Amino acid sequence: MTAVIEVNNLTKRYRETLALDDVSFTIQKDRIYGLLGRNGAGKTTAMSILTAQNFATSGEVRVFGQNPYENAGVLSRICFVRESQKYPDDAVPRHAFRTARLFFPHWDQDFADRLVEEFQLPMKKTIKKLSRGQLSAVGVIIGLASRAEITFFDEPYLGLDAVARQIFYDRLLEDYAQHPRTVILSSHLIDEVSNLIERVIVVDRGRVLLDDDTDAxxxxxxxxxxxxxxxxxxxxxxxxxxxxxxxxxxxxxxxxxxxxxxxxxxxxxxxxxxxxxxxxxxxxxxxxxxxxxxxxxxxxxxxxxxxx
Missing domain, CATH: 3.30.70 (Alpha-Beta Plaits)
Structure with missing residues (x-):
């Protein structure tokens, strides 16, 4: 198998807080991973470093064999969907999707339009006035329709009701089968995502506690x-x-x-x-x-x- 992400002895410290403590793991191409653990375990910190939105205190990170920081060739192949994504005050969902279409070379507008209908997303309302679930739907649509070679979903379900979460899971599996890519899914709803993920990485207090195939x-x-x-x-x-x-x-x-x-x-x-x-x-x-x-x-x- 081909490794698309290699993390070696990664440490991140915030003053007296050790967020990541000598973490090492490998992410293989075209698999769905569950990055799991409690709040504050270090999951988002790790994803932020892998997507060049944060800095490591020490250790080495390689994405597609390269350092991702200020590396447009790497970052254009990555999509990071996170709860705290910010948008301009006057932006509506269409603006977010147009920007994504420019950034991601494999963007599928037809797929995005279909997801807008399924999530019943109001396209004329400004993003800052969307409900929490609708805001999550914007991120989920970008994450799916981007078809990036590596896609990170950091708690993508927040605010989504059970029907919307099931739509997300179903479309993720359907599109992954037709367009394989690497997906890293961070979630607290472990039972809900357990049938999606092929490999589990559990982070606890900044360390990797478990890294194995889900069936094992x-x-x-x-x-x-x-x-x-x-x-x-x-x-x-x-x-x-x-x-x-x-x-x-x-x-x-x-x-x-x-x-x-x-x-x-x-x-x-x-x-x-x-x-x-x-x-x-x-x-x-x-x-x-x-x-x-x-x-x-x-x-x-x-x-x-x-x-x-």
């Missing part, structure tokens, strides 16, 4: 429920990332793939097992990882503001 990630953990004593006997020498108890009944989430012998042993003990969804796994992993790193908590709070 889904099999990494199992929920085990039953009598507390029987559960404790089973989980001995296993890594537990979450535990809940109510009376004598205990539920634990354990890492690792269960063998046939494990399943037979669980049945013999009267224990029940259930799969762990991608969202559950990421929530449990980030909670588990944060326990011994409580000293880093200020970084999360700071990134919710300037660092996001």
């Amino acid at each position: 990630v889904r099999g990494r953990a199992t929920n085990v429920v039953g009598d507390a004593a029987a559960v404790d006997a089973f989980i001995r020498d296993r890594e537990v990332i979450h535990r809940e108890s109510l009376g004598r009944v205990t539920s634990v989430t354990v890492l690792g793939t269960l063998t046939a012998a494990d399943r037979d042993g669980l049945a013999a003990r009267g224990l029940e097992i259930a799969p762990v969804s991608l969202q559950q796994l990421i929530v449990r992993l980030t909670q588990h990882a944060s326990e011994p790193r409580a000293a880093h908590a200020p970084a999360e709070a700071a990134e919710k503001g300037a660092v996001r």
Whole structure:
């Protein structure tokens, strides 16, 4: 496979806040990635550096094998859709789309027009007067119709209702199948996007906690429920990332793939097992990882503001 983004030992510090801490990962061509993690984890900071809208404190970033900063040849091949995008006070959606058409060489106006209809976007209203969902629709339309070789969607669903979010997911998959490109999707609605993404990168407190194919990630953990004593006997020498108890009944989430012998042993003990969804796994992993790193908590709070 061909790498279109290479990140090596990337660090970003804002005074006393460590937003990214020696992060390394690779993004391959023509795949859909989920860049996931809690608010303040460092996701937006990483995307901003990759799109030359922010500077690294140290480390190396290569996009299409080059440094993206002040590199028009690279930036014209990238689209970054973010919640905080600013427009002139008198701009209407048509102005935003005309500008995008000039900047992105693969822009599809027919596709953009179709999306305008599907999202029921009012084209004569100024962007500053649009609802939050309508403003999100402007960004989503630009991200899809640009057909940029690399497209970043940073929380693209904010303000969109369930119907509009499903339109976005459906059109993304349909157009990706016809026009493959690299998509990096940052989202809090992990269960909703889990069927879209092919690879998961989880960032927690400025570090990469998980980087793996989505199918492999889904099999990494199992929920085990039953009598507390029987559960404790089973989980001995296993890594537990979450535990809940109510009376004598205990539920634990354990890492690792269960063998046939494990399943037979669980049945013999009267224990029940259930799969762990991608969202559950990421929530449990980030909670588990944060326990011994409580000293880093200020970084999360700071990134919710300037660092996001």
